Amino acid sequence: MPVISAPYAFNESQLYIDLQSILGRPLYLKCEGFNFAGSIKLKAANEMVEAAERDGLLTPDSILVESSSGNLGVALSMIAASKGYRFLCVTDSRCNLSTRLLMEALGSEVHIIADLDANGGFLGARIDYVRALCANDNRYVWLSQYTNPGNWRAHYRTTAPEIAGHFPRLDVLFVGAGTTGTLMGCARYFRKWHRPVRIVAVDSVGSVAFGGEPGRRMIPGLGMSMRPPLLDESYVDEVIRVEEGDTIRTCHRLARRGFLFGGSTGTVISGAMDWLHRHDTRGITAVAIAPDLGERYLDTIYQTNWLQDLYGDQILDSEQETVDSRRVEPMPRAAGRRRKS
Structure with a gap:
C-alpha cells in the first residue's frame, strides 16, 4: 500500500480494462483517471x-x-x-x-x-x-501546455513505457488528440521501439487540429480550434474523427455495463471501435488510452435535458456504432519514417 504526503505523488498507472466482452472487438483500455486530479x-x-x-x-x-x-x-x-x-x-x-x-x-x-x-x-x-x-x-x-515540451515528455517517460511493459507485442495504439501532448509523447517512444506500432490519433469532428473546417464542439477535452504547436504529423499513421453523438452513445453504452467514463474517453473508444471494425483483428493487440472518468460529465453527457437540448430527442435511441457518420483520414507511412528520432 502506498503512503504519500502530497496528492500528486499518487497515480494508478497499471489498470487496464479488456473491452472484448462489452464491445465485441479486441481492445484494452488503459485507465488514466485514478489519481487525485481525476485524469491523465x-x-x-x-x-x-x-x-x-x-x-x-x-x-x-x-x-x-x-x-x-x-x-x-x-x-x-x-x-x-x-x-x-x-x-x-x-x-x-x-x-x-x-x-x-x-x-x-x-x-x-x-x-x-x-x-x-x-x-x-x-x-x-x-x-x-x-x-x-x-x-x-x-x-x-x-506554463503554456500548447507549446511546453514537458507536455509530451511526461508521456514519453511514463505513459508509453507503461504500455510497452504490459504489451510487448503491441500492434496499434489509439490516442486522443487535444494539445497532442499524450499523442506525441507516445508516438515518439514507440517510433524507437523494437517493433512497429501503428499510431492512430482520435480527434473530434469540428476540430481543426489536423486541418479541415471548424465546427461546433460542446464536449470539452479533445479537439482544438487551432493547429497544435506540439503536433508533428510524421509520427501519426492515421487520424479518425468522431462525431459527438458517437462519443455520447459510447459513454452511455459503457455506463450501462458499470464503467462511467468521460467524454474524451468515449471519443477515443468510439474511434478505436471504428478502426477495429474495418480491419482484420485476428491476433491483433490493440490498446486505447482513457484520459478521464465520467463523474465530471454528470450534468452534461449523462444529463438527459442537456443532451436533448443540444442533440435532439433521438440521441440515445441506438447503442449501435454509426460508422458511416465518421470521417477517417488514412496517413500512409512514408518510406524511412521509422528512422526519425
Whole structure:
C-alpha cells in the first residue's frame, strides 16, 4: 500500500480494462483517471511545474496561470494547493460546472471566456487573455501546455513505457488528440521501439487540429480550434474523427455495463471501435488510452435535458456504432519514417 504526503505523488498507472466482452472487438483500455486530479493531465501538470521550478521560473510570489478546458486546470489546482502557489485557470463556457467548482474548492481562481474566436472556438480568446495578464503583471507564470515540451515528455517517460511493459507485442495504439501532448509523447517512444506500432490519433469532428473546417464542439477535452504547436504529423499513421453523438452513445453504452467514463474517453473508444471494425483483428493487440472518468460529465453527457437540448430527442435511441457518420483520414507511412528520432 502506498503512503504519500502530497496528492500528486499518487497515480494508478497499471489498470487496464479488456473491452472484448462489452464491445465485441479486441481492445484494452488503459485507465488514466485514478489519481487525485481525476485524469491523465496530472502527468503533464507535474512535468511542467517541476520543470518551471528547476528553471527558477516559479517563486513564492508567482501566480500560475493556464488556459484549460478543465482537466489540466484541475491537476494544476491540486498541485498549486499542495505546493502553496496561487493558480488562475482561464477556461470557457463549455467547461463542466463540476470541474469549475472543483478548481474553486482547491483554492484556485477561475476566469470564464464567453466570446468565440475566429475559428468558432474559445481557445484563441483564452490565450489572448492569458498573454495580456502576463504582459501586465510579471508575477504570472504561464506554463503554456500548447507549446511546453514537458507536455509530451511526461508521456514519453511514463505513459508509453507503461504500455510497452504490459504489451510487448503491441500492434496499434489509439490516442486522443487535444494539445497532442499524450499523442506525441507516445508516438515518439514507440517510433524507437523494437517493433512497429501503428499510431492512430482520435480527434473530434469540428476540430481543426489536423486541418479541415471548424465546427461546433460542446464536449470539452479533445479537439482544438487551432493547429497544435506540439503536433508533428510524421509520427501519426492515421487520424479518425468522431462525431459527438458517437462519443455520447459510447459513454452511455459503457455506463450501462458499470464503467462511467468521460467524454474524451468515449471519443477515443468510439474511434478505436471504428478502426477495429474495418480491419482484420485476428491476433491483433490493440490498446486505447482513457484520459478521464465520467463523474465530471454528470450534468452534461449523462444529463438527459442537456443532451436533448443540444442533440435532439433521438440521441440515445441506438447503442449501435454509426460508422458511416465518421470521417477517417488514412496517413500512409512514408518510406524511412521509422528512422526519425
